[in-house]
Amino acid sequence: MVGRIWERWRGNAARVDAGFLLPFALLSAFQTSDLTRNLPVPGYAALTIGLLLPMVWRRRWPVPTFGIVALVSLVQWCFHVTLLPANVAVLIGLYTVTAYTTPWWGLSALGVAQLGALMEVIQVWAGGWKDIENPWLFFAVIIFGVWILGLHIRTRREYLRSVEDRAERLERERENELRMARAGERSRIARELHDVVAHNVSVIVVQADGASYALDTDPVRARQALTAISETGRTALGEMRRLLGVLRADDDVSVYTPQPGLAQLGDLVDQVRHAGLPVDVQASGDPPSLAEGRQLTIYRVVQEALTNTLKHGGPEATARVRLGYGPDEVRVEIRDDGRGAAASDDGRGHGLPGMRERVGVYGGEVRAGPRVGGGFEVVARIPVREGAAMSGEGAR
Template identity: 50%
Template sequence: MARHGVLGDALVVAPLVPLCLIQVIHPGGPGMRTGGPWGGLVLVAALLIPLIWRRRYPLTVFAVVASVSFAQWAAGLDMVAGNIAVLVAMYGVASLCRTRWAIAAGAVAQLGILLVVFRPDGTVPVLVKEYAAFSVFVVAIWIAGINAGTRRRYVESLVGRAEQAERERGQQALIAAAAERVRIARELHDVVAHNMSVIVIHADGAGYALDGDPELARQALRTISTTGRRGLAEMRRLVGVLRDDTGTAEPHAPQPGLARLGELVDQARASGLPTELAVRGTPRDLPEGEQLVIYRIVQEALTNTLRHAGPGTRATVELGFGHDEVELEIADDGRGPAGPGNTGGHGLAGMRERAAVYGGTVRAAPRSGGGFRVLARIPVGRDE
C-alpha cells in the first residue's frame, strides 16, 4: 500500500463498484430517484473515482465528494451506495491531515446526515432516532481515522528517534575515537620526553667518562640501550593503536600503574638522580585510569627534574592515601627551571589536564628553600 498507493486505494474502492452499478441499473424501489441509468452512472463515477487519490490529496478528494453529495441532495436525488465515499474520504482526512481539518471533515459529514435525515414528511422522534443512528456510525469512523493518524505519527516519531539515535551513536563513536587519539598523543609525548631525557643525560655522562672511567661509560651505554628499547616498544604500541582502525589488532600491554612506580624511581636513580619513594596511608585499589594519571605525573615531574635541576640534585616522591583523595608530591633540591619560560610547557599542562579529568588539581612552583615541587591531589572513591 505504501509503495503503490493509487493502486491500493483503487482496490479498496473496487468492491463498491458492482453494488453501485446494480443499484443504478435496477433501482431498489419504483420511487427511487437516481436520474436514470446514465445519470446514476455519472453520479457513482463522480463519487467513487476521486477516492483513488484520497491518500495523496485527502482534503481535495473530500471536498469533491462532499460537493457532489450536496449537489445530489439539492437535485432531489436519493442516496446510493456510492455515497459511502463521503465516509471513506472523511476517514482519509482524519487519519492524514491535521486535527482542525479532521474536525472540519467530521462536521461536514454530520451536516450531510442532518440534510438527508430531516425530511419535511417525517415525525420528529423518528427523525431523531435516524439521525442518532447515522451519527454514531459516522463518529465511529471519524474516531477510527483519528486513532489511525495518531498511531501513524507515533510510529513516524519512533522511526525518527531511532534514526537520530543511530546518527548520534555514530557521532559519539567519532568523538570518543578523537578523544582517545588525543589521549594517546599525550601518552606519546610523555614517553618520548622521558626516555629522550634519560638517553641524553646518559649519553653526556658516557662522553665524559669514556676516557677516565670506561666501565662507567659502558654502564651508561647499557642504560641508553635499555631505555631506548623500552621507549621504542611503548611508542610502537601507542602508534599501533593510532593505526588500528579495524578493531582486530592484538591485545596491547596494560597501561602502567602504581605497581610500576618503583621501576620508574629505579630508572631515575640509574639516570643519576637519587630518588626516594615514600608511601603514606593505607594503599587502596584505584581504577586504572587514576593509576595511570599518578604514574604519568610522577614520570613527567622526574623528567623535568632531570632536565632542569642540575648536578647533585636529590628528589623525593611521596604518595599519600587519604580517605577521599590521593596526594602526590614530587620535590627536588635542585636549581629548578632555568627561567620562567620553561615552566609552562606541554608537560605541566598535560599534568593538569590529566588530573582535571578526575576532578584533581596540580600545582607546580619553586620551593622556598630551593628546588622545585609538584603537588597533585586527585579525588578517589566517587564512583564506589
C-alpha cells in the same frame, strides 16, 4: 516472486485505493433499478463515478477529494436521489481527512458529513426508514465512529513518527558520542606519546652525555650508560608502538600491554636512578583500590616531575617522591634540590599543563613551582573516588 509483486503494488497508494474501491464499483454496477427510478442510468453512472473516482487520490489530496465528494453529494441531494452504494465515499473521505490532516480539518469534515446526513434525513423522512425510529441518530453514530477511527489512526501515526524521530535522534547522538570518544582517545594518546617520548628521550640524552664524559676516563661506566640508552630506547619504541597501534583498526587490541600504574612506579624510579638522578621514595598509609585511570594519572605525574628534574635540575640534583594514601585522596609530592627558578625554560613544554589536565579529569589539583631556597616541587592530590571533596590547600 509473489512477495515482490505485492510490495510493488503496495508502493503505489493510488493503485491500492483503486483496488479497495473496486468492490463498491461492482456493487454499484449491479444495483437494482429501484434506486434509479428517479434518475436515468447515465446520471446514476455519473454520480457513482463522481463519488468513487476522487477516492483514488484521497491520500495525496485528502481535503480536495473530500470536497469533491461533498459537492457531488450536494448535487445528488438537489436532484432528490436517495443514497447510493457509492456514497460510502463520504465516510472514506471523512476518515482520510481526519487521519492524514490537522485536527481542525478533521472537525470540519465531521461537521460537513453530519450536516449532509441531517439533510438526507430531512429529505426522506416522510417516505423512508420506516424500520428505524431515528434515522439521523443512526447516521450520526456511524459518521462519528468513522471520525473516531481516523483520529485514532492519526494519533497512532504521529506516535510512530515520534518514535522513529527519537530513534534517529538517539542514533545521531550515539554517533556524536562515538566521535567525541574517538577524539578524546586521540587526545589521550597524544598526551601518552608526549609523556613517553619526553621521559625516555630525556633519559637517553642524560645517559649519552654521561657516556661521552666517561668514555676515556671510565669505560665501564660509559658501557653502563650505553646499555641504559639501549634499554630505554627499546622501552620507548615498545610504548610508542602500543599507543600508535590503537589508531589502527586492523590490529588486535589484545596484543597491547596494560597501562602502567602504581605497580610500575618502582621500575620507573629504577630507570631514573640509572639515568643518574638519585631518587628517594617513601609511601605512607595503605594503598586504596584505585581504578586503572587514577593509577595511570599518578604514574604520569611522577614520571613528568622526575623527567623535568632530569632535564632542568642540573648534574648534582636529587629528588624525593612521597606518596600519601588516605581514605579520600592520594597525595603525590615530588621535590628536588636542583636549579629551581634558575633553570632555563624554552616555553614549549606541555608537561605541566598535561599533568593538570590529567589530574583535573578526576577532580584533583596540582601545584607546581620553584621552592623557597632552591629546587622545584610538584604536589598533586587525586580523589580516590568520585565526589570526594578536595580541601582548599592546593587550590590556586
